[in-house]
Amino acid sequence: DTEVTQTPKHLVMGMTNKKSLKCEQHMGHRAMYWYKQKAKKPPELMFVYSYEKLSINESVPSRFSPECPNSSLLNLHLHALQPEDSALYLCASSQDSGYGTDTQYFGPGTRLTVL
Amino acid sequence: RKEVEQDPGPFNVPEGATVAFNCTYSNSASQSFFWYRQDCRKEPKLLMSVYSSGNEDGRFTAQLNRASQYISLLIRDSKLSDSATYLCVGNNYGQNFVFGPGTRLSVLP
Numbered sequence: 001d002t003e004v005t006q007t008p009k010h011l012v013m014g015m016t017n018k019k020s021l022k023c024e025q026h027m028g029h030r031a032m033y034w035y036k037q038k039a040k041k042p043p044e045l046m047f048v049y050s051y052e053k054l055s056i057n058e059s060v061p062s063r064f065s066p067e068c069p070n071s072s073l074l075n076l077h078l079h080a081l082q083p084e085d086s087a088l089y090l091c092a093s094s095q096d097s098g099y100g101t102d103t104q105y106f107g108p109g110t111r112l113t114v115l
Numbered sequence: 116r117k118e119v120e121q122d123p124g125p126f127n128v129p130e131g132a133t134v135a136f137n138c139t140y141s142n143s144a145s146q147s148f149f150w151y152r153q154d155c156r157k158e159p160k161l162l163m164s165v166y167s168s169g170n171e172d173g174r175f176t177a178q179l180n181r182a183s184q185y186i187s188l189l190i191r192d193s194k195l196s197d198s199a200t201y202l203c204v205g206n207n208y209g210q211n212f213v214f215g216p217g218t219r220l221s222v223l224p
Contacts, residue, residue, distance in 0.1 A: 107158060
């Protein structure tokens, strides 16, 4: 099973709202990722968690706050977003073996619209 | 210069054609490579992993040339359902996955 699940599929929020995106995998992977993808562009890395610790933050604005409650779950908390934050938010996971041969698997994404 | 570069596309080919995409990378330490296909408004889906010289899966063949630092993807007997964006991804080490910009393919009836 190479499934990564994400909820919700779609989210519309105002600039003053607080919402959360959720991601789950049961492949025993120890690295989990958040990406942001705009139309006709490749995914852009936001955060990486490795063994439940934040290992990479690509200078993401603080209105995005990641959380990794356990090795299977990854959340992205959203607060005071801007319209330009509207995008497809993708979660991914990989084994994190450290050998450079790991494969990333993506969830279906959450399509976020900020009004 | 971007770390992973791809043919700009778009590629418009008739059904049944053979089409090849190239991807070049600048980091010689890259360990492995992947081709993902991504349909419009969907997530990237793994098409093929490439660790050594190449890989073949049905109509799809990937070749890796470490000396010249490029990876190719060949699609034979194109189907309408092959229309998508193809992303070339390199893994330098562990969590460091680097995406190319993608190449769009349209297979025409």
